[in-house]
Amino acid sequence: MEPFGGAPASSAREAVYWRLRERILSLELPPGAALSEKDMSLAFQVSRTPVRESFVRLAQEGLVQVLPQRGTFVSLIDTEHALEARFMREQLERAVVRLACESFPAESLAALDTNLMAQRSSLESRDEKRMFDLDEEFHRTIFAGCRKLNTWNVLQQMKTHLNRTRHLALSPDRDWNHLYDQHRAIADAIRRQDADEAESVMRDHLNLTVTDLHELKRKHPHYFK
Amino acid sequence: MEPFGGAPASSAREAVYWRLRERILSLELPPGAALSEKDMSLAFQVSRTPVRESFVRLAQEGLVQVLPQRGTFVSLIDTEHALEARFMREQLERAVVRLACESFPAESLAALDTNLMAQRSSLESRDEKRMFDLDEEFHRTIFAGCRKLNTWNVLQQMKTHLNRTRHLALSPDRDWNHLYDQHRAIADAIRRQDADEAESVMRDHLNLTVTDLHELKRKHPHYFK
DNA sequence: ACTACCATACTACCATACAAGTATGGCAGC
DNA sequence: GCTGCCATACTTGTATGGTAGTATGGTAGT
Structure with missing residues (x-):
């Protein structure tokens, strides 16, 4: 089997789930699009069963909406939900970086330094994709050092x-x-155990990348709830 | 159909899901217990399909663990996960109650007052169950007034x-x-827009009800991871 | 007594058939 | 032309049979 490649799949259900999730997040399947168990099972060359079970997972994550006897649709983007996700991230990152200033394992601090060097490197080579991944990894490392990885995963x-x-x-x-300068400042603040500085920089850092959701909603009204 | 009652069910899947969830959370199905599609379908008088789909949902919530070709088991309690849930709740409740002190709709404040009166009433009648529900409702009302209900649901x-x-x-x-006194103090602080006081009381309030997870783990080692 | 093997009885996974509710297009009647 | 009804082609929901992998207990061989 496995007529399609590139998905981390141990079972048909997992394969379909990850493929669908990827397509939804990339907007290849735009908000509002109709999915159908039959079509998906044909597209993925599996039966309706693993497709249905993927729909159950995606529905629980709020990525699709199942209307009994009517259809399954990619859910519209919930502006309120997205704004609250941003709120939660800011509050929790600020709290965690304060924790990091109280106690942070040396190896995690070393990981931050290594990451920063890699950031500098990809900054010079203008590798945006890599820069993006390193950004994520940087923040994740802080959570990991504070033993708050579950929190990170919820975020x-x-x-x-x-x-x-x-x-x-x-x-x-x-x-x-x-962004790189701010990352450096955060790592330095953790090293100096300067919680106020760390939290302050983190707050500015997170507010630097906010996009105006209401303007997006105005530009793409059919994609939003 | 519907040979069992008391579950909010629009479909067999929903019914099985809620019944199972309830039994797991009440420890009627203890951590480590083996579930099986066949047994559950017999117990609930439905086919294996809705049972499987319930398992998918419960697995995503971390309440059960599915081992392919081996079995499905009620997951052991993850101490780390529980502690981080506590951490997230404290941080987010503190942040939200600060928000409430900046701006809070009058009707939500009235709802808090009404709730407090009900608390006083159930306090005198020693109605612990009702007191517990009112406690939840009090905190939920604060989130609602700050338009952070999604955050509350995640918590x-x-x-x-x-x-x-x-x-x-x-x-x-x-x-x-x-607890009642603290609730009063929180509502008053919101009314006076005293963010520091509100956050401080909230912090103490949340730390009042913590149980020693590590001691529980020592007493019931087979229930924990 | 101990070990390696194998039949058997499980398990979850997947495919398929059937049931039941819903939207839609055409047609009869007005 | 317009309205109401109904056949039909969808949709998801449920039941069931077969497949493949795993744990287990008994047995033959050492």
Whole structure:
């Protein structure tokens, strides 16, 4: 089997789930699009059963909406939900970086330094994709050092709605240099155990990348709830 | 159909899901217990399909663990996960109550007052169950007034692991009088827009009800991971 | 007594058939 | 032309049979 490639699949259900999730988050399947168990089972060359079970998972994450006897649709982007995801992230990142200033394992601090060097490198080579991944990894490392990885994972799941808006954003070319400087400042503050400074920089850092959701909603009204 | 009652069910899948969830959270199905599609379908008088789909949902919530070709088991309580749920709740409640002090609709404030009166009433009648529900409702009202209901719902889901420990706890008879006083103090602080006071009381309030998870783990080692 | 093997009885996974509710297009009647 | 009804082609929901992998207990061989 496995007529399609590139998905981390141990079973047909997992394969379908991850493929659908990827297509939804990338807007390849836009909000409001009709999915159908039959069509998907044909497209993925599996029976309706694993497709249905993927729908159950996606519905629980709020990525699709199942209307009994009517159809299954990619859910519209919930602006309120996305805004609250942003709120939760800011509050929790600020709290965690304060924790990091109280106690942070040396190896995690070293990981931050290694990450920063890699950031500098990809900054020079203008590798935006890599810069983006290193950004995520940087923040994740802080959570890991505070033994708050479950919290990080919850945030990741909350961000799904927000992630879909990224592909809509006018992509105002983030100022990666500034982001890098802030990352350095955060790592330094953790090393100096300066909680106030760390939290302050983190707050500014997170508010630097916000996109105007209401403007996006105005530009793409049919994608939003 | 519907040979069992008391479950909010529009479909067999929903019915099985809620019934199972309830039994897991109440420890009627203890951590580690083996479930099986066949047994559950017999017990609930439905086919294996809705049972399987319930398992998918429960697995995504972390309440059960599906081992392919081996079995499905009620997951052990993850102490780390429960502790982080507590952490997230404290941080977010503190942040939200600060928000409430900046701006809070009059009707929500009235709802808090009404709730407090009901608390006083159930305090005198020693109605612990009702007191517990009013406690939840009080906190939920604060989130609602700040338009952070999604955040509240995320917290509720995070708390599932923590909820299972409540039935294990030696139930040291909460000091409902003290909790009531704190609720009053929080509502007053919101009314006076005193953010520092509100956050401070909220912090103490949340830390009042913590149970020692590590001691529970020592007493019931086979229930924990 | 101990070990390796194998039949058997499980398990979850998947495909398929059937049931039941819903939207839609055409047609009869007005 | 317009309205109401109904056949039909959808949709998801449920039941069931077969497949493949896994744990287990008994047995033959050492």
